[in-house]
Amino acid sequence: MTKTLHHRACHLCEAICGLTIETTEVEGRVQITSIKGDAQDTFSRGHICPKAVALQDIQNDPDRLRQPMRRVGREWQPIEWEDAFNLVAERLAAIQKRHGQNAVAVYQGNPSVHNYGLMTHSNYFLGLLKTRNRFSATSVDQLPHHLTSHLMYGHGLLLPIPDIDHTDFMLILGGNPLASNGSIMTVPDVEKRLKAIQARGGKVVVVDPRRSETAAMADQHLFVRPGGDAALLFGLLNTLFAEGLTRDSHLPVDGLEEVRAAVASFTAEAMSPLCAVPAEQIRQLARDFAAAPTAVCYGRMGVSTQAFGTLCHWVVQLINLVTGNLDRVGGALCTEPAVDLVASTSGGHFNL
Known part of the structure; x- marks a missing residue:
């Protein structure tokens, strides 16, 4: 029996924990005997979640597919890899020739x-298919992120993320990082990192219609009316402008005065009935955010999957920008x- 230690990374979610x-080899057969967090991984620092531990069960499952299978009638029959590749290529080409390029759709899940x-x-393969029907988890929960970045920064994948390890004030809307490991933030062991903000004298504020796991450990939890996040965010942005709480950015910015004029009527008092957060709480939150040495506003799935998802993410970016916290440690x-x-x-590209 031979035991071997391998250092790998889990790619079931964006945290990519080490x-x-x-593994143990017995009579030529290799089995996983344990999966643990890698304490030497400088990113995840030994943290893993139950999904990574369960990889052992998937790998060792006697029913796991170990070669391609082809459906013949109502049965599945094994097929060689080369035959499988040829079959898929032939069928894809035939379908697109008969029905057009968009007759083929692609779905990419988290592990891919x-x-x-x-x-x-x-991307090279997908480029050859030339189909517009491409779907992933993004299609469900984060397209407003990408549309906002596409319009503001020129690229749908240019996504600023919170510098959680150095911030003094973190405002979280529509996110529950303790359950998600910090989606579009790439933060293994997010609970320790949030508590570290508090330990160094910082503050964590959560805006959520329910008392989530993250809200329960936050310094402040504001209950917002479901779907009212855009109103709250506009009230915050208006207050920052109206009370002179903005800071100059080192970034080249176009159109900021137009934004100031556009949100002039979105006062905290006008937005309060729409989001069910008292106007004074909206104003005080804006003041606290602006007064912090460093701060970051983070919006996630809860502010994406609603009628004003793109507006929410646009204002999230603007709040970080006008307080001087965009592209800043x-x-x-x-x-x-x-x-x-x-x-x-x-x-x-987006069909705008």
Whole structure:
């Protein structure tokens, strides 16, 4: 019996936690005997969630598919890899020739979009298909993020994320990072990182219609009317302008005066009945956010999957911008990833 230790990463979600996997080989058959968090991983620092631990069960499951299967009638029959590739290529080409390019649709789930191999190579394949019917988890919960970035920054994947490890004030809307591991924030062990904000004298504020796990540990929880987040955000932005709480940004900015004029009537008093948050609480939240040495506003799925999702994310970006917290340590940062999809892909397109 031979035991081997492997250092890998879990790509079931964007946290990409480091793993230490122990395997045992007996009579030529390799089995996973344990999966633990990798304490030497500088990003996840030993943290993993139950999904990563369950990879052992998936890998060792006797019913796991180990080769391609082809459906013949009502039965599934094994097929060789080369035959499978040829069959798929032939069928895709035939379907598109007969029905057009968009007759083929693609769905990419979390394990594929967070896999470096597919991340770096799937776009070439999808480009050859030339279908507009491409779907993923993004289609359900985060397209407003991408549309906002597309319109504001010129690329749908240019997504500023909270610098949670250095911020002094974190405002969370429509997100429950304790359950999601910090979606579109890429933060393993997010609970410790949120508590670290509090430990260094900072503040965590959650806006949510329900008392979520994250709201329960926050310094302040504001109950907002479901779907009322845009009104609250506009009330915050209006207060920042009206009370002179803005800071100059080092970034080149176009159209800010037009924004100021556009939100002039969206006062906290006017927005309060729409979001069910008292006007004075809206104003005080804006003041606290602006007064913090560094701050970041973070909106997630709850402010995406609603009638005004894109407006919400636009104002989230504006709040970070006008308080001088966009592209700033402790604020919202544009990352420098190992695989730079912004540099290697087009900016995306939307049917506007």
